[in-house]
Amino acid sequence: MLQIDDTIVSLALIEKEFSCDLTACKGNCCRYGDTGAPLMPEEAATLERIGPELRPYLRPEGIRAIDKLGTSIKDLEGEDVTPLINNEECAYTVMEGDIFRCGIEMAFIAGAVDFRKPLSCHLFPVRVKQYRDFRAVNYEEWSICRPGVVAGTGKGIKLYAFLKEPLVRSFGEEWYDKLQWSANEYAKKNNHGSN
Numbered sequence: 001m002l003q004i005d006d007t008i009v010s011l012a013l014i015e016k017e018f019s020c021d022l023t024a025c026k027g028n029c030c031r032y033g034d035t036g037a038p039l040m041p042e043e044a045a046t047l048e049r050i051g052p053e054l055r056p057y058l059r060p061e062g063i064r065a066i067d068k069l070g071t072s073i074k075d076l077e078g079e080d081v082t083p084l085i086n087n088e089e090c091a092y093t094v095m096e097g098d099i100f101r102c103g104i105e106m107a108f109i110a111g112a113v114d115f116r117k118p119l120s121c122h123l124f125p126v127r128v129k130q131y132r133d134f135r136a137v138n139y140e141e142w143s144i145c146r147p148g149v150v151a152g153t154g155k156g157i158k159l160y161a162f163l164k165e166p167l168v169r170s171f172g173e174e175w176y177d178k179l180q181w182s183a184n185e186y187a188k189k190n191n192h193g194s195n
Contacts, residue, residue, distance in 0.1 A: 005175060008135070008137070014160055014186055018125070018157065019157045020148045021150070025146075028144040029121075029124050029142070030102065034075075036081035039080040053113050054107050054113065058091070066083055069083035090102075104117045119169065125145050160183060
């Protein structure tokens with residue numbers, strides 16, 4: 001583990017190699033899971049605010065699920081999450097051929113909304129958990145993300161580097177710079193041994 005400010009970071013972020021390969025995984029992280037995507041309270045409020053602007057970018061079945069359940073719902077632990085279509089994929093998913101994509105992100109790219117997508121989705125397969133005195137940043141190894149591991153290994157892209165944009169979005173540039181410095185020091189130590 002690494003400690004950066006008040007954050008405990010799993011070594012997997014600097015050891016593992018990863019790069020999403022949507023053509024292979026089909027965006028199944030939007031489809032499988034116990035609940036919808038975790039949302040921060042302010043993200044749940046944002047989805048309610050931008051709901052009308054998202055509708056043109058969503059599938060009819062997604063719109064029906066949102067109309068029935070709401071723009072966000074509470075899971076069994078009382079946390080905000082995205083609603084699901086028939087207890088399966090996220091209500092905000094759209095299909096591009098046989099690939100699940102984020103309708104929120106498509107609306108953002110089109111300039112229709114000012115919110116890219118939930119941070120939990122942007123960071124996946126990394127999850128951030130807030131505890132009383134610190135935050136934990138962990139890599140969740142899912143079989144559906146195996147193509148991302150293969151692609152990242154082939155390209156030599158470390159997980160933290162692949163996730164630079166959402167990590168900066170979550171923690172800031174200064175925090176990310178500290179993570180990058182720690183990763184470089186860790187690589188030196190493990191490539192050359194300690195003196």
